Amino acid sequence: MAKLDIYQFPTRSDNYGVLIHDPETGATAAIDAPEAEPILAALADKGWRLTDILITHHHADHTAGIDALKKKTGCTVYGPAREAGLIPGLDVEVKEGDTVAVGHADARVIETPGHTRGHVSYYFPDDEAVFVGDTLFSVGCGKLLEGDAPTMWHSLSKLAALPPETNVYCGHEYTNANCRFALTIEPENQALQARAAQVAENAAKGAPSLPTTIGQELATNPFLRASSPAIQARLGMEGQPPEAVFGEVRARKDRF
Numbered sequence: 001m002a003k004l005d006i007y008q009f010p011t012r013s014d015n016y017g018v019l020i021h022d023p024e025t026g027a028t029a030a031i032d033a034p035e036a037e038p039i040l041a042a043l044a045d046k047g048w049r050l051t052d053i054l055i056t057h058h059h060a061d062h063t064a065g066i067d068a069l070k071k072k073t074g075c076t077v078y079g080p081a082r083e084a085g086l087i088p089g090l091d092v093e094v095k096e097g098d099t100v101a102v103g104h105a106d107a108r109v110i111e112t113p114g115h116t117r118g119h120v121s122y123y124f125p126d127d128e129a130v131f132v133g134d135t136l137f138s139v140g141c142g143k144l145l146e147g148d149a150p151t152m153w154h155s156l157s158k159l160a161a162l163p164p165e166t167n168v169y170c171g172h173e174y175t176n177a178n179c180r181f182a183l184t185i186e187p188e189n190q191a192l193q194a195r196a197a198q199v200a201e202n203a204a205k206g207a208p209s210l211p212t213t214i215g216q217e218l219a220t221n222p223f224l225r226a227s228s229p230a231i232q233a234r235l236g237m238e239g240q241p242p243e244a245v246f247g248e249v250r251a252r253k254d255r256f
């Protein structure tokens with residue numbers, strides 16, 4: 001069975017649009033709909049026809065393009081049941097464990113609340129890809145706008161448990177700034193130092209830092225490393241539960 005083609009492109013000020021395409025059936029899904037025009041342009045570039053949109057959460061910078069894309073293509077819109085009233089144009093409500101098919105490829109829905117109350121991620125195990133919206137960023141994580149630290153820690157832990165080779169597609173390009181913060185939390189982490197240098201070099205060329213991988217994030221992302229003795233020592237939180245350490249890292253990032 002052919003693998004999905006995955007095409008990522010920048011949109012709005014720092015969002016990413018992503019199209020996933022099953023070459024056997026022609027099915028094509030957009031991950032979120034930040035705005036219609038760049039998505040339609042990407043579809044035209046590729047010669048693909050939009051069949052589905054998979055929405056991660058209700059924020060406007062992930063949903064603003066739904067209406068125009070639906071009118072233009074007649075696509076079907078999937079999104080979190082827990083945010084159904086907040087997502088105009090939603091056709092199919094999804095929850096933990098549901099399967100969403102894009103052509104021959106099946107995505108498993110993983111509920112990842114914290115940034116918003118109903119945020120979901122879409123995991124394609126056969127294609128080793130997960131689309132995480134604003135839950136996990138490279139070397140960062142989403143702000144806790146509608147959830148508390150234990151809720152977000154639980155969501156991040158579900159993503160962290162995916163196979164390390166899984167490619168992670170995030171909603172925003174924040175990695176360069178995230179690395180600057182992460183180095184204040186774990187300055188001795190050599191994997192983080194190397195990632196920061198690579199990301200700064202990419203940023204200078206305008207090259208994306210994404211997708212990342214679960215393995216790379218486990219090695220570098222302070223929000224996934226709340227169990228690290230070095231981080232706990234730096235925060236004066238030795239032996240404390242990881243969700244508490246995570247909450248402190250998140251609070252520091254909010255003030256950074």
Ligand SMILES: [Zn+2]
Nearest residue numbers: 057059115134
């Ligand atoms: Zn958001």
